[in-house]
Amino acid sequence: MRLLTYVRPYWIAFVAAILCMGVSSIIEPVFPALMKGLLDNGFATAKDSWDWLLYPAAIVGVFVARAILGFIGDYAMSWVSNNVVSELRRAMFARIVNLPVGYYSDHVSGRLMSRVAYDVTGVASAATSALTTLVKDSLSVIGLLGWLLYLNWKLTLVAFAMVPFIALAVRAFSGRLRQVSRGIQASQGAITQILQEAIEGHKVVKIFGGQQYECERFEHSVQEQRQFAMRATVASSAQGPIVQFFAAVALATIMAIAMKQAASDQTTVGGFVSFITAMLMLLAPVKRLTDVNAPIQRGLAAAESVFSVVDQDAEPDHGKINIERASGLVEFDGVSFGYPGSERQALSDVSFVVHPGESVALVGQSGSGKTTIANLLPRFYHIDGGEIRIDGNALNDITLHSLRRNIALVSQEVTLFNDTIAANIAYGTQKGATPDEIRAAADAAHALEFIELLPQGFATQIGEKGVKLSGGQRQRLAIARAILKDAPILILDEATSALDTESERHVQAALETLMRGRTTIVIAHRLSTIEHSDKIIVLKHGSIIESGTHSELLGRKGAYANLYLTQRSEGESAK
Known part of the structure; x- marks a missing residue:
């Protein structure tokens, strides 16, 4: 019936x-x-x-x-x-x-x-x-x-x-x-x-x-x-x-x-x-x-x-607060979380604060909880304990639409669609952007130089998952998409880890433009890319074991210093 x-x-x-x-x-x-x-x-x-x-x-x-x-x-x-x-x-x-x-x-x-x-x-x-x-x-x-x-x-x-x-x-x-x-x-x-x-x-x-x-x-x-x-x-x-x-x-x-x-x-x-x-x-x-x-x-x-x-239940959204544009204050207060079916906690009593306009880098071995933090902030998953706040508002009290409207994400695994370059930059809520706005975003992301060399420019079809572009070019399109969105909170999930030196130089320059004036959470594998972060948080088994600036952590000669020195020696031996 x-x-x-x-x-x-x-x-x-x-x-x-x-x-x-x-x-x-x-x-x-x-x-x-x-x-x-x-x-x-x-x-x-x-x-x-x-x-x-x-x-x-x-x-x-x-x-x-x-x-x-x-x-x-x-x-x-x-x-x-x-x-x-x-x-x-x-x-x-x-x-x-x-x-x-x-x-x-x-x-x-x-x-x-x-x-x-x-x-x-x-x-x-x-x-x-x-x-x-x-x-x-x-x-x-x-x-x-x-x-x-x-x-x-x-x-x-x-x-x-x-x-x-x-x-x-x-x-x-x-x-x-x-x-x-x-x-x-x-x-x-x-x-x-x-x-x-x-x-x-x-x-x-x-x-x-x-x-x-x-x-x-x-x-x-x-x-x-x-x-x-x-x-x-x-x-x-x-x-x-x-x-x-x-x-x-x-x-x-x-x-x-x-x-x-x-x-x-x-x-x-x-x-x-x-x-x-x-x-x-x-x-x-x-x-x-x-x-x-x-x-x-x-x-x-x-x-x-x-x-x-x-009949599957959609994402629960019980939030009542609609944030037009967040100032960018992010607070994790005693946050605990475990993935469904997992025996151990992915995060345990994690607390830190990111002030508006600051950049905080998350470092640690694989499985330490870095990506989990990035998944919890846009409310992809719901925390088991503690509280996450944006501008003093609990995450669950904010409507999903307004929460995600204030967050941009650039990750190592770039998602592009079988469409034109322009459509991939002006995606989703930005689909009404003018050609001049799309061009400006591409220029800020250092993508204009390769786009203009293509026969059809911004109208070029990039193929499934952007297969017609190089890894660095795909990454710069993702950055241009984030620039066009102009969200006050930015998540960078190992955005340069899979790139060659030349591509990384272009992408890093684009990221610096993107991060300017935004609250940024950076998940980094290469510690050389986060030396200038306002704060570095070191995670291990879902808990914070160290936090401070780059110089402060090196001075403590703890886990971060050992990791940094190990990477630097490996880089020198590779030369």
């Missing part, structure tokens, strides 16, 4: 489709009725008048009317079906982009894509195509049975005797089909996931000789889907012949009784031919009604998959 809520906006077309199908099906018994009149009366009237032309004309009229009504009904239902698919995909995508960060960690992207791309069509099939068959063929069956009852109720009761056997056969296969359909959907998600990983990681696959391994993974998933598909075929294909067997038994019994009645003058030739014609016409819609069980079960299984995404 929930599917009908997506059909409701198109109810006029839906009702029109149902009416056309209904009328088309209801007039189906007219054909066997005309056969009775033709055989009983038509040949007698042909001798004396032109009335005999009425029967052929009526037969043609019936088929023309059914053809026109059938076309209108099918077209209208297809229009509704495609709109339902679009609405469901929009609803799923709108939910996906608003899901909590933790959801993406627990669910593979390939399965999500499979649900949007494939499962939705199964739902629409159940909501519209299967419904078409149910309406059209059910009314045909009812109309033909009504005519059969009118002609000979005794013979018709023989046909009704087969109904319980047919119902049992349909019910026996329904559960099997639903279960197998779930398996098909899961295997389709696995195929999509493997395909996505192989395409995105094609360089790694080639350099490490992973072609055979990936082919074996893909083969396993394809074979798994094939097995599920064959099980579904067995269940759906076996159902039809079983139903047809019972229908054939009923037809043979009826024909034997009808022939006996005709021999004893209990029925006319026209009545007998009309009855047999109606019985034969009844077989096709009965078969389609039994076959429709398979797409209905597939659709119901797909609906479970689709609505499991639509």
Whole structure:
């Protein structure tokens, strides 16, 4: 019934489709009725008048009317079906982009894509195509049975005797089909996931000789889907012949009784031919009604998959405070946090303050909690204890929209989209930026020099994930995007760690422009890039073990000094 809520906006077309199908099906018994009149009366009237032309004309009229009504009904239902698919995909995508960060960690992207791309069509099939068959063929069956009852109720009761056997056969296969359909959907998600990983990681696959391994993974998933598909075929294909067997038994019994009645003058030739014609016409819609069980079960299984995404809770946002532009005061007060499913705390009683316009660098070994701090500030995750404040307001009291409007992020893993350079710089809330504003941001990010060398300049398509650009060029576009946003709080997550010396020089200069006048939290691997930070915080196992300026920490000869000296000696030996 929930599917009908997506059909409701198109109810006029839906009702029109149902009416056309209904009328088309209801007039189906007219054909066997005309056969009775033709055989009983038509040949007698042909001798004396032109009335005999009425029967052929009526037969043609019936088929023309059914053809026109059938076309209108099918077209209208297809229009509704495609709109339902679009609405469901929009609803799923709108939910996906608003899901909590933790959801993406627990669910593979390939399965999500499979649900949007494939499962939705199964739902629409159940909501519209299967419904078409149910309406059209059910009314045909009812109309033909009504005519059969009118002609000979005794013979018709023989046909009704087969109904319980047919119902049992349909019910026996329904559960099997639903279960197998779930398996098909899961295997389709696995195929999509493997395909996505192989395409995105094609360089790694080639350099490490992973072609055979990936082919074996893909083969396993394809074979798994094939097995599920064959099980579904067995269940759906076996159902039809079983139903047809019972229908054939009923037809043979009826024909034997009808022939006996005709021999004893209990029925006319026209009545007998009309009855047999109606019985034969009844077989096709009965078969389609039994076959429709398979797409209905597939659709119901797909609906479970689709609505499991639509029904996911979006990111909780209970904030009431709307910050127009923050001054940039950031406070971590006794913050503790552990990732779901992890046994140890990622952060434990972390406290520090970043004043407006200051830059604070976070350093430490991998897993010390640096990136966790960067994830907590935009509220990608919710803290377990303590409090984070911006301008004195608790993070949970600030609306998500206004919180993230005041934060810009530049990370080592740059996210760019298969669009133009201009669209990637003026992304999201900045899409209304003027060409002059986009150009100024690119200039400040030291990106203008390479953009102007491209044949189409800012209109250049950069490919999936910016594959047509170098690492340094992608990083500078990300910085230009942050400059254009002009947020008062900036997070730099190892923004230069993966660059060569020349690219790092350009990016570092761009970052200095970006950081000017902004509250900045820098996560750095290369300590040489953070020597001029207002404060350096050293983390270990989720706790702060040292904090101070670069010179102060070197003077203490503690963990930071050891790390700094180690990196400097490694750099000198590399030369």
